[in-house]
Amino acid sequence: MKQEELIEKAALLHDIGKVYQRAMHIRKNHSLIGKEVLMPYFSDGYEEILRAVKNHHRTELEQFKGPDNDISYLIYEADNLAAASDRRTSVPEGVEDESSGMRFIPTTPLHNIFNVFDQQGAIGDTAYPLRGMDAEGKMLYPVLQEKIQAPSAMYQKITRELDLSFKQRSPAAMTINELLQLLEATMTYIPSSTNTSEVSDISLYDHQKLTAAFAACMYRFFEERGITDYKSYCYGNKNAAMRNAPVYVLVSGDMSGIQKFIYTIPSKGALKSLRGRSLYLDLLLENIVDELLVACGVSRSCLLYTGGGHFFMLLPNTKKVQDILRDYTINLNEWFLRHYGSRLYMALAYTPCSATDFSKDGGGAGNVFRTVSHTLSQEKLCRYTEEQLQKMFSPQSMYNKIVDDKRECAICHASTSAAELQPYGEANVKDEKTQEQACRACNSLYRLGQRALQGSIFCVRTEKSAEAVPIPGYGKDLYLTAISEDQLKQSVVPKRLYIKNELTLGSEVATHLWMGDYITKNADGHPLEFKELAQRSGGDTESSGIERIGILRADVDNLGTAFIKGFSSQYDTLSRKAALSRNLSLFFKRYINDVCQGYTADTKLGFTLFQDEVKTARQVHIIYSGGDDMFLAGAWDDIIEVAIDLRHAFQHFTNGKLTFSAGVGLFHPDCPISQMARKTGDLEEYAKDNPQKNSIALFGEVMKYNACTEDQQTARYTWDEFETNVCGEKLGFLQNHFVMNGEMTQNKLSIGKGAIYRLLGLMRKSAQDAGHINLARFAYTLARMEPAHADRIKKQCYEEVRKQLYEWYQSETDCQQLITAIELWVYRLRDKGVWNQ
Known part of the structure; x- marks a missing residue:
């Protein structure tokens, strides 16, 4: 040894x-x-x-x-x-x-790290039940400290x-x-x-x-x-x-270009494409970390955090390590330029520090992290060396050299030899001539996602193979494949292995990877494509509900500031920074699977929008989740419901001291993934721009104009406002007082689609024209709903409706909330295949 x-x-x-x-x-x-x-x-x-x-x-x-x-x-x-x-x-x-x-x-018991987190929260001090961690164990929620x-x-x-x-x-x-x-x-x-x-x-x-x-x-x-x-x-x-000596260096790395790399794909076979690219970036980052640690002569003990394209590690402050950090950054980005052009880039920065620097006397760990974060930001402003920039602008360089019969990949749009282009997606399909032609890298990423849906072992080797995807090593190229246990037994010893969502021992295992990989499958066990997911709105293909894909994008609010300043000087230690990072990673990489499966805090049932539904497992796919953000796709109503479940779980997990904001978009399943991602990303940013943050923006599109005109805004609420006022109060009121034409009930008003849209149109007009409230037309529309005088029960229901809707219509806030509630209700009532053009 x-x-x-x-x-x-x-x-x-x-x-x-x-x-x-x-x-x-x-x-x-x-x-x-x-x-x-x-x-x-x-x-x-x-x-x-x-x-x-x-x-x-x-x-x-x-x-x-x-x-x-x-x-x-x-x-x-x-x-x-x-x-x-x-x-x-x-x-x-x-x-x-x-x-x-x-x-x-x-x-x-082990106390919750968020007990001493220096932000206001409504939940008291909590602690964790004592148990081991295993892959089958469900999410371990903290409970009140005095009860455990x-x-x-x-x-x-x-x-x-x-x-x-x-x-x-x-x-x-x-x-x-x-x-x-x-x-x-x-x-x-x-x-x-x-x-x-x-x-x-x-x-x-x-x-x-x-x-x-x-x-x-x-x-x-x-x-x-x-x-x-x-x-x-x-x-x-x-x-x-x-x-007091600078014995250590705190190292930070950050990968740029992740979003565009993941979402630049066609809609056909979207799940496999998205899963392959997301998984590839996770494994690429892990392998970069492992290569760097090995080169510096240390192990994963020195890795403080990795996820979401970012990592922190504590390394020895030696000349050898500093030389490695400098050379590896140059070589790594050289590799990215050769394989992906400027689409991916890794910034790396470090700061020397002493043991005292991490203590209260030295200003606390937050100061060290602040310093390295500032240095990293500066590195991002100067991406490439002078030599690399010269090559990028030289037509004869390896990056730009013209190859005979060169064509463009239909997926990544990189120029490549026509001989290397292959039909994108499934191999050996009958209609290969009609398939888009993609480069070897894009096809390899697709097939990686395809195999990853079935297996959990990912192998890094020095040998190139037809199915392998290239990844950067330290001074050499490495190759990544997804394999089965039988294939592993029959193959040569790999350089390292990564195991997904399993705690598996083995000399070649670099680590296990907690990974949000929940997917919805059909009766045959195959993952649902986006069109099939859209058909599951309302619970199944037979239920009513608009056939739309819901997209959820969410991100923790002010995490960078909270990470640096979240602990007071008394508790600002490197141990707590590491524990905080690991806990957040655990939530977004592992426990998100449990929430999608319907396992919620205190064994409560998951949130439901509509009174006639009881759901457990959600009809959604986790496309990406790691670090502090997530991207989910699914039946539109399940996406909204799982967003609220995740918010509750995160609130419980962090003692209410961290929040996240989210955008939810609704799309036709044939919409390009890149457009879904971009538009929902705009909604997410709009939610985060809310002064209170801790918000959700949904359905509409955030349109940005020049400085002389106002932005066209869409619905935006704090989570409590959306859950309590929009869903609980107003959507609940609509469900308790109305039924669609043709349904028989004694205590609810029957309403047609035309009347719903007239109400919706008047309220949207009022919301768009600030101060313009057409009470007469609104009152007339309500009056047409009045039942016969002899029907005493329905008459009472009508009086409640008239009074309540009239009151909400006159309030800008309540009117906007009612608009969203009606939109939710209408989307749920639509028949599949009828109003979905």
Whole structure:
């Protein structure tokens, strides 16, 4: 085992004794328990790991007689830095010190990271039930803190899982990435500290992972400078200077061009095309991260966050790392120019920092993230090197060189050799001559999406194949394919594997990828195309409802500001930044699947627009979800309903301290995807422009004119206003007081389509012409609904309708809400195939 791997394993396992201590209520120091648990696996040749686990507290180091270069000193300092040592108590866990007012309560649950998030929220402090994380487990919502404990029986279950995993594959034989996956599966909801004087909102998984990051960085920093006296720098008289030294670099990367790359596709076979491109970008980013980490001599322990085309990592501040960062950025964008022109671009920036910089005394982690974010913004303004720019404008360069018989790809519009063009989409179809002709890359992305709908294993190799999609490596080209388990067993050993939505151990597995991949299938198990989804409005193909695709695009409000400034100086630590990022990623990459399946907070039924419907699983496809945004397509009514479910889930998940805004558009299923994405994106921006944010804009199109004219606006509401006033009050009122012609009821008014549209037209006219209210025409339209005087029940219903609608009509706010409610009602009442032209 290499020294750097030995150090990271010691760091990742240094607190494992806490799990066994709390499971058995053993009154013994957890560091000693950890050594005893690990001894069967690290006894021969790995005594350094056992020593580091046993001696990672000052009380043990005071008695330690080991050499000055023992890694115990590294792990001790890394543990302190990860735990924000300026606020850490001096009492080891397992030993109560009543005189100091500190107690360790082993049943303390993991507190929600959003409890100390410095924004106003209506929900009280919450915590998570104790359990392991597995692929089948449903979304774990936090509950009120005073109502929950972490029982020893659950700790015992987790220790059994650890013991079984270690017996199947020794931790000494595991790769760092395997060990990280195992710790995530078992320790994500275990608090690192149960000290009553501390906030127990950092999981044991996050703490041990960050400890490994600090240890790996310190080791590489020392190695380059020839420092072997770990004792002096990590424990002794040089420790204070060491903490103020720029030992680390915080690195940030951001990929541009994602939206256009994903949505520039034809409508035919849209799901496979969208899924293939979205998945490709996710895997491309993960592979870029892995290539960079390997080149810098560290592991995924140093990866703080990845998702949504963005990543943060903590790396050692060495000349080698700085050279790699500079060269990799140039080479990476050279690769993008060769394969995709200027459509994709990766900006990369870093800032040197010390351990003190991440502490309260140094200004907190937020300052470091603010600095690197500013540097990244500057990098985006100067995308390419001078040499790359010269090539881009040279007709004879590799980017622009003319190929004989060159033609344009019908999908990405890149010029390519006619010999390389192939029919786009399914292979071996009968009407190949009528298919659009696409380049090899676009066809490979389509087929990647096709295979990804059935499988979960993605393989990166150095060998090129017909089905593979190119991805950038460090100094070389790599190739990505989706394969089955049988194909994996029969093939050569891959460079690395990515597993979707499964916690799977294996030496080639780089990591698992939580991925929002919920799709709606037909009775034969095949994913529905957009036209079939549109036909599911109202619940199924037999129900009434306009045949329209609903598109949802949503994005967290002010996340950049919240991420940098969301924690007060008291809580602004690197641990909390990492935990916040991981939790948000977990929601948008994994738990979104559960919400689409109908699993909502407190087992409540999902939201429904219409009283005659009870739904569970939604008729939607997740096209993209990651980082802090999402793109969903589905039956238009299910899209609106799942948007409200997601809003409720997110509100519960974040203690009401973060919000998102969304746009919802309705489209004919044959509308180009790029137009759906653009128009719904405009609606999303319009919602985010609402002063309160936390809003939804829907149905209409936001038209922008010159400065001399006003924008043409569409319906925009806060979520509470839309759910309570539009759907609950006004749409509910319409359903309770009206039925369409031909339906028999004693207590509702019968209304025809013509009358509905007359009402709608008058209200739209009033909304468009500010201050122009034609009360006479409105009153006349209402009067025509009056039933016969002998029908006392319907007469009473009519009086309620006349009074309420007349009142709403005179209020600009209520009138706009009623317009939207009627539009929803009309869309639901339309017969399929009749009004859908």
